[in-house]
Amino acid sequence: MLMIKPTDSTLKLLNSILFRAIMLSYGLSLLISFNNILSVWWYFGATILYIGVYIILFNKKGYKSLIRLINDYAFITLISYGKPFYEIHCGIFILLPVINVLNHSGEKAVIPFSLRLYVLVLLSTLVLNDFKFDWVFVVPLVAISFINFLVYFRMTIIGYSNNLNSIIEEFYQENLSIGKTHLILKKVIKRHENNKLLSKYISVSSILLFQLKDNGYLKILLSSNFIVSFKLIDIKGFANQIQKQKQLSNLEMVLDDRISKHNLFILNEHQGKKYIFFVEFAKPPVLDWIMTAYQTKILLPLLSKISQVVYMEYQLEQERKKYFGELKTRLENIDSAVNAIHYLNNKLSPVLNYLEMLRLYPETDKALQSDLLVLIEREKGNAINNIIPITNKMNQMAEKSMNANIISDTTNIRFRKLFTLIRGVFDDNNTIDFELKVDWDEHIFNHSITSNINLLTFIFDEILINLEKHSTGSCNIEFLVANFPIIKFTNTVKNIERNKQALSKMVEDFNKDTINEIMKRGSNGLRIIKQYLMQLSIDHSMSILNDQLTLTLTIKPESNENPNI
Amino acid sequence: MKILIFENEFNAIRTSFDGFNLLYFNNELVFKDVPSSQAFPDLTRISEYNVVIIDIDLSIKSKLDGFQLLQEISKLNIKNLKIIILTGHISISDRLVELGFPELPIINKPINLTTIKKAFDYYGLKPQS
Numbered sequence: 304m305l306m307i308k309p310t311d312s313t314l315k316l317l318n319s320i321l322f323r324a325i326m327l328s329y330g331l332s333l334l335i336s337f338n339n340i341l342s343v344w345w346y347f348g349a350t351i352l353y354i355g356v357y358i359i360l361f362n363k364k365g366y367k368s369l370i371r372l373i374n375d376y377a378f379i380t381l382i383s384y385g386k387p388f389y390e391i392h393c394g395i396f397i398l399l400p401v402i403n404v405l406n407h408s409g410e411k412a413v414i415p416f417s418l419r420l421y422v423l424v425l426l427s428t429l430v431l432n433d434f435k436f437d438w439v440f441v442v443p444l445v446a447i448s449f450i451n452f453l454v455y456f457r458m459t460i461i462g463y464s465n466n467l468n469s470i471i472e473e474f475y476q477e478n479l480s481i482g483k484t485h486l487i488l489k490k491v492i493k494r495h496e497n498n499k500l501l502s503k504y505i506s507v508s509s510i511l512l513f514q515l516k517d518n519g520y521l522k523i524l525l526s527s528n529f530i531v532s533f534k535l536i537d538i539k540g541f542a543n544q545i546q547k548q549k550q551l552s553n554l555e556m557v558l559d560d561r562i563s564k565h566n567l568f569i570l571n572e573h574q575g576k577k578y579i580f581f582v583e584f585a586k587p588p589v590l591d592w593i594m595t596a597y598q599t600k601i602l603l604p605l606l607s608k609i610s611q612v613v614y615m616e617y618q619l620e621q622e623r624k625k626y627f628g629e630l631k632t633r634l635e636n637i638d639s640a641v642n643a644i645h646y647l648n649n650k651l652s653p654v655l656n657y658l659e660m661l662r663l664y665p666e667t668d669k670a671l672q673s674d675l676l677v678l679i680e681r682e683k684g685n686a687i688n689n690i691i692p693i694t695n696k697m698n699q700m701a702e703k704s705m706n707a708n709i710i711s712d713t714t715n716i717r718f719r720k721l722f723t724l725i726r727g728v729f730d731d732n733n734t735i736d737f738e739l740k741v742d743w744d745e746h747i748f749n750h751s752i753t754s755n756i757n758l759l760t761f762i763f764d765e766i767l768i769n770l771e772k773h774s775t776g777s778c779n780i781e782f783l784v785a786n787f788p789i790i791k792f793t794n795t796v797k798n799i800e801r802n803k804q805a806l807s808k809m810v811e812d813f814n815k816d817t818i819n820e821i822m823k824r825g826s827n828g829l830r831i832i833k834q835y836l837m838q839l840s841i842d843h844s845m846s847i848l849n850d851q852l853t854l855t856l857t858i859k860p861e862s863n864e865n866p867n868i
Numbered sequence: 869m870k871i872l873i874f875e876n877e878f879n880a881i882r883t884s885f886d887g888f889n890l891l892y893f894n895n896e897l898v899f900k901d902v903p904s905s906q907a908f909p910d911l912t913r914i915s916e917y918n919v920v921i922i923d924i925d926l927s928i929k930s931k932l933d934g935f936q937l938l939q940e941i942s943k944l945n946i947k948n949l950k951i952i953i954l955t956g957h958i959s960i961s962d963r964l965v966e967l968g969f970p971e972l973p974i975i976n977k978p979i980n981l982t983t984i985k986k987a988f989d990y991y992g993l994k995p996q997s
Binding site: 644645647648649650651652653654655656658659660663667671674675678681682685689 | 877880881883884886887890891925956977978979980981982
């Protein structure tokens with residue numbers, strides 16, 4: 304609806320211009336086809352005046368739009384004057400504004416029956432018929448008006464339906480966040496009430512959304528009005544009934560302290576979730592067929608869309624929970640690391656004090672040395688006793704960090720997605736120039752791996768960070784095919800001569816089965832890359848030739864997919 | 869000189885204090901260690917001590933932590949009370965400033981007799997004999 308309104312008003316203005324063009328052409332055809340009792344200058348002057356007034360009043364609202372209509376009829380009357388207005392050629396000219404009534408471009412809402420228009424038509428025919436009333440125009444006027452009403456009714460229903468459905472679009476644009484979906488139901492009620500025609504015959508007073516659980520329990524998800532409690536009265540096997548019939552109507556339902564009797568329960572299933580919409584009416588519908596048409600043509604498609612939004616919100620909520628779950632685990636890890644540090648600080652005091660006392664011993668007054676020696680011996684014992692818990696704790700921490708598994712879930716990721724991910728990571732970076740060589744074909748792109756998209760993103764981000772630090776600023780990324788699909792990152796290393804030895808060792812460490820060696824070297828970025836690659840079971844190797852460092856990742860597709868690609 | 873120490877694991881660091889006492893205070897210092905805030909219920913009796921050493925991370929069994937204890941002691945406005953902070957937190961001085969405490973000497977863990985000496989030197993404390 305956000306887009307429809309401006310589009311509609313622009314089209315109406317265009318229609319207005321085209322309609323006047325039709326009026327002028329039609330008038331000209333009349334002037335050519337019939338004898339004209341006035342001189343050509345009258346018609347010429349009238350046409351200029353008609354166009355002039357129209358231009359002045361173009362797109363004007365209020366009483367000026369009435370003057371515009373009077374201008375039309377003044378022109379029609381002058382052109383038709385002295386011509387046989389009861390003939391079809393002339394007669395339609397007089398009725399053209401009536402036919403065009405639904406294109407009315409004034410600010411007031413379009414109405415199929417316009418009294419001021421009828422008055423002008425009758426005035427015009429009176430003038431043309433020497434001020435004598437003639438029924439000849441009344442019948443076609445009534446017929447066209449009724450046809451216009453039918454079109455108007457259809458347009459109203461379409462407009463109403465668009466208006467309701469646009470609530471979903473607006474929600475995505477304005478309010479997309481967890482906990483605001485109830486606004487959709489509120490807006491549905493409000494917009495329904497704004498439609499005077501429909502709300503007069505179908506008076507929707509509230510809408511509630513429930514989720515039907517497997518045990519038959521109804522969980523309230525959303526409501527257009529705040530509801531504390533609800534209860535279905537005397538309904539045996541509601542869950543079975545609604546699942547069988549999909550719709551139930553006029554069941555007695557207690558909402559807080561009032562009883563609803565005129566209502567509709569509609570079951571809508573989406574992605575395995577059973578949503579039940581409860582639509583309450585203030586009074587029973589005037590005609591059953593109106594209600595049936597309303598249900599099937601308007602309500603059901605709308606509620607189906609709302610179900611999709613609710614499901615999306617459910618998914619967002621699940622993601623949020625998962626995220627906070629992961630965050631909690633990480634915070635707990637940080638907490639336990641901090642606690643471990645405090646533990647080590649306490650346990651290390653005797654060791655440090657023992658060494659400090661040994662340092663001070665030679666310079667201590669001879670008279671105190673024997674007493675100090677006693678303390679040194681005591682602290683030596685304490686220090687020795689503490690060394691074992693210290694090393695145990697350190698090993699424990701090292702073990703924890705080695706096993707930090709941050710994969711919370713895995714999904715099926717197509718090779719196409721993998722390619723897009725890598726290209727996206729490098730595209731977003733302005734420091735590294737990269738060139739892609741893609742040998743993967745459609746067949747490979749359609750294969751998939753079971754992996755974790757976040758972890759994969761971490762890996763490629765980390766590769767990029769390493770390139771920024773250690774390369775000359777460019778990287779070739781090749782998507783090749785051997786026994787399995789392969790991704791190769793090749794770059795030129797900065798200051799290769801100075802770092803050759805360290806690089807060779809780094810490559811050697813990286814290619815080992817474990818990451819202990821790399822950890823010892825403190826190469827944090829590579830350690831993370833290797834650790835995550837190992838967690839994702841992605842085969843990896845590194846090689847260096849002259850100043851070209853190459854990282855090769857072998858991506859094995861799902862085992863149930865054909866590996867011989 | 870009487871020293872009151874709020875520290876739940878004093879035995880682990882006792883030798884550091886004994887060494888410090890021996891080398892720099894001729895064993896004049898008398899240490900009284902309390903493992904929790906509730907083990908020293910009448911805080912007004914703090915005035916009987918020359919120096920109070922407070923471990924910020926007291927045992928979880930302690931009713932008050934080091935900061936709360938410091939707050940309660942500050943409220944008593946005891947004149948000439950010398951407070952020393954014992955802690956494993958590196959950035960504790962920033963935290964103390966945030967909480968509105970005056971600048972206090974800090975003994976960072978792991979400790980040794982020299983780090984204790986530096987904190988006592990802050991107040992210019994010397995043996996009486």
